Amino acid sequence: VFFSFLYLLVSSFIFSGSFSFQVVSSSRASSLSHQLHAQLTGVSALNDTSLVDVKGTDLGLIFAHQGHHFFVFGDTFGFGSGFASNWRSNTMAYSVDSDPSDGILLRGWITDPLSHNASELISSLKVDYLEMTCIPTTAFSYDDKMFIYYMSVKHWYETGGLWDCNNASIAVSIDNGKTFTKMANISWPGDGNFVQFGWAQPGSLLSSNEYLYLLATPAGRFKACYLCRVPFTAILNQFSYEYFSGLDPSGAPQWSSSFTAAHSIFPAPVGELSVMWNAYLQKWTVFYTDNVMLSINIRLADHLWGPWSKPYKIVDASEYPSLYGSFVHPDFVENNGERVYFIMSIFSVYNSFVMSVNLSSLKNITPTSSTGFSSLSILLFTGSGFSVAVLFFSRKSQRHRQP
Template structure:
C-alpha cells in the first residue's frame, strides 16, 4: 500500500471505529486493496489435481514418527524468523496402523514444524519440530483435555507481528456432530523466542459463538486482515482488521460492517460484522494470487463435504461462488485445505496446499492448476 493510503488507513484506527474512512487512492494503488468491484470474475475452476506427497505420519517423507508424530491434522502455514511454520492440531504419538480418524496415545493438542524448503514441487521437507524435553514434538499451547470444559486447544492460523510470533487458536469445549463443535473462546498466543515457548494472551479474545473463532491472517503493509468463521463448518466469512502495532489491543480491532459504493465501512462491534461470504465455510485460508490478480480463499465446505476455492476482488469482496478444489471422490475424508503465497509455480497458475484426510489422520501435500476465463 503506498504511503498516503497507509497513513490514511492508520489514521482511521485512531478515529472512532464506527466512522467510515475513505480516501482517493493514488494512481499506483495496491491492487490487492483497490480492485474494481465491477470487474468480472476470472477463476474458471482447477485442473490437474495431483497428490504430491504425504507430509506427516509413518508413511510420510518427513519421518515424523521420529518425534512421536504418527497422526495429526491441519497444517496452516505462515512465515516468521526466516522460516515457514506449519501449524498442526491434535497430534498423536502412538496409534494402531489401521486406526481410522483421530485418536491414539501421547496426545498433544497442537504442534509446530518449520521448514526452509522453498521448492513445493516434490513435497516439503521439514527442518524440524518445536520439541519438548523428551525430544517429542511439543504441545506449544497446553489445554485441560477435559470434555465439556476445555477438551483441546486448536490453533487456526499463525502470523508474525512486531518482531514476535502469534498463533490464533480456539478453546474447544466439546466436539459434536461432524462439522459442528462447541468452543469457549478464540484468542492469541505469543512467542518471543522464535517459537520455542508460547504464552496465551488475556486479550484480545472473541466469544465462542462469534464469527472469529477460526481465522486466516494476512499482513498488508502494517495492517493485519483477519477473515473469520464461527465454531464449525456451517457459517459465512466475516472480516476484521487491526494495525500491526495494536494487535494485542482488543479495542483497536475494526470489523467490516458493510460496503458502500465499493468502499469498506468499519465498526467497533464484532457482533455487527458483515459477512463477505455466505455459506458453509470451515478451516479457511486466504492468499493473494498474482496469476489471477485476485485473492484466493480455500476452505472446507460443510454442506458439500468438499474442499472448495473461490476468488475475491478485494479483501472485502465481492467474492465469487465456490468451485470444487478436492472432492470426496478425489480424497475421502478430506478437510482443511491451506494455501501459502510462497508455494506456487508457473507464475501462480499452479498452487500447492496442505489438506488433511480423516482416515489415516495425517496431512498431505497437493497441487492444482488454476483455470481462468480470460
Template sequence: MRRARMAMICAATVSSVALVACGSTGGGTDVNTDPDRPFVLDGVTNVTQITQLTGPDSGVNDTASVAVAGTDLGSMFNVGDTTYLVFGDTFGTRDPDAVGGQGGNWRSNAVAYTTDEDPSDGLTFDGWLLDDIGLALEVVPGEHDHNDAGGEVTKIPTYGFAVGETLYLQYMSVRHWGEPGQWDANHAGLARSTDGGASWETLPAPQWPGDSNFVQVSVAEVTEDGEDFLYFWSIPSGRFGGVQLMKVPATTEAVEDLSAYRYFAGTDDDGDPRWSESMADAQTVLEGTIGELSVVHSPTLDRWLMTYSTDGDAVLAEGITPWGPWSEPHVLTTQAETPGLYSPYLNPRYVSDDGLTIYFTLSIWGPYNVFWYSAELVPAPA
C-alpha cells in the same frame, strides 16, 4: 491465449501492486477496493496429491522421531525465509487401523518449520518446535477435559502470523466435539512467542466469544495508505457458517488489544469499506457452510484466493477485494474422490512463478494425517 491472458494480468498487476514482484504471491499488498473488476479464473484442473507430509507413511519427513504418528490441519505462515506449519490434535502412537483423532501421547497442537523452496515434490521439514526431551512440543497447552465435562477439551490453533520477531497463534478453545463438522467453543484467543517459538504464553486477552463469528481465522498482511494491517477472515466454530472480516494495525500493542480491532461493516456509496469498533456490526462477506479456510493474495492475478471446505468438498474461490465479491467455488477435490478430507490451506510462498500452480495442505480423516497437493488455475478467456 493463456500466455496472452497472463501477460495482460501481469501488466495490470505491476501498476496496482507496488510491494510484490510480478510472478510471485505474497501478503503485504496494497488493498484494491474496486469491486467492478472481472473475475480472472475459469476453474482449477490437474489437482494432484504429491505426498504425505506427516505420519508413518510420509514420503518426505520422519515424524516418528518427534512422536507424531497422527495429526491434522497444517495451516502455514511465514517469518523471513522460514515457513511454520501449525497442526491440531497430535498423537504419538496410533493403532494401524485407527481412524480420526485418537491414540497415545496426545498433544493439542504441534508446529514444524521448513525452509524448503521447492514445493513440487513436497515439503521437507527442517525441524519441529520441541519439548525438553526432543518430542514435538504442545505449544498451546489444552486442558484435555472429558468431552462432556463442560470444560476445555483442547486448544486448536487455527492460524499463525508474525509481527516483527513476535510470533502469534490464534487458537480456539474447544468445549465439546459434536456431530461431524460441529463443535462448541469456549472462546478464541492468542498465544505469543518472543523467542522464535521456543516458548509460548497463552495471553489472557484479547478473546472472542465462542459463539461469535471470530473463532477460526485466516490471516494476511495488507497495506492501507502506507500503514500495515492484519486482516482476519473469520468463521464460527464448526463448518457451517459464513465468513466475516476484521482487521487490526500490525503492531504488537494493537494485536494484543481487543479495542484496536475493527470489523467490516459493509461498504459506502462509493464502494469503500466501512469499519466498526463493534463486533455486532460485522457483515458476512461470503455466505455458505464454510469450514477451515485459508486466504492469500495473488499479485500475479491481483485477486484474493480462498480455499475452504463446503458440503464436505475442498474448494477455491476468487475474490475481487478482501470483502468480495467472491466467485462461485471451484472444486479442488470431493468427498467421493478423497473421503474424509478437510482443511485445505494455502501459503503465498508456495505458488509457481506464473501464479497458475498453487500448492496446499489437506487433512484426511482416515489416516488422520496431512497431505501435500498441487492444483493448476485455469484463466478465464480473454
C-alpha cells in the same frame, strides 16, 4: 448423500434453546486440475515422524519466520493405540525446503527438551465439555514474534463439522516458537462469528503502518464468512479491531468497533479457511472446506470485502474421503500463482498431505455476487428432551451482504 447428511445432522443432536443457520450449496462449483504430491506427516510421510512421536496429526498452517517456513498442526498423537497416546493439542515443524513439487522435507520440530518429542505449543485442559483442546486457526510472523490465533474447543460432536467453542484468542512467542504465551486480555466469544481466523497474506513485506486483515467464521464448518482488520501495531489490543459492516452509499467499506455489527462477505458453508493474494490472477483467493458438498473450494475477489466469486471446486470426498483443510502460503506457488500448493488433511488416515491446484482456468474470472444457489435454512427447537427440526428449502436468486 446430501439429504442423508442433512438427516444425520438434524437427528444426531439436541440443542438447548434454539439454533439456526443457513447453508448455501456449492453444487455448481467447477472442478479444477489438482495433484497430490506427497504425505507431509505420519508413518508414510517423507519425514520420519517417529523420531518426535508423531503418528497422526492434521492441519498445517504455513508461515515464514527468520528464513524458515513453519507448519502448525492441530491435535497430534503418538505411536500408541488410537487417539490417546501422547496427545498434544497442537505441534509445530519447520522446513527450508522451497520446492514442494516432490513433497516438503521437514527439517525439525519444536520439541520438549527432555523427551525430544514434538511439544505442545498452546496448552489445553483436555476435559470434554470444559475445554477439550486448543486448535490453531491461523499464524504469522511480525516484528520477530510468532502469532497464533486459536480456538478453545469445548466439545466435538460425532457428526463432522460441528463443535462448540469457549472462545478464540491469540498466543505469542518471542523465542522463535520454543514457548507461547496465551493473551488473557484477548477473547472473542465462542458462539460469535469470529472464532476461526485466516489472515489475508499479501504476498509482500509488511510495514508497521498497514492493517492486518483477517477473514473469520464461527465455530464449526456450517456458517458464513466475515471480515475484520487491525493495525499491525495493535494486534494485541482487541479494542483496536474493526469489523466489516457493509458498504456506504459510495460503495466504500464501512467498519464497526463491534463484532456483532459485522456483515458476512460470502455465504455458508465455510470451514478451515486460508487466504492470500494471487499475483497470477491479480485477485484475492480464499481456500476453504465445504462440509455440505464435502469438497475443498476456492473463491476469488478484487477486494477482501467482496464481491466474491462463486465457489470453484478443487477436490472432493469422492477422491479423498474425509478430506478437510487447505492451507496456502505465497512462497509455495509456481508462475506467480498459476499453480498453488496447499496442505490438506485426510481424517481417515489422520495426517496432512501436500497438494496443488492449477488456476489457469480462472485467469479471466470477474468476481460477482453469489446468485442462484440452492439455500437451506435449518431451525432446531428443543424442549423436554426432544427436538423438532423445521427444514426450509428454497431456490432463489439472492445477493449476500458484501461490498
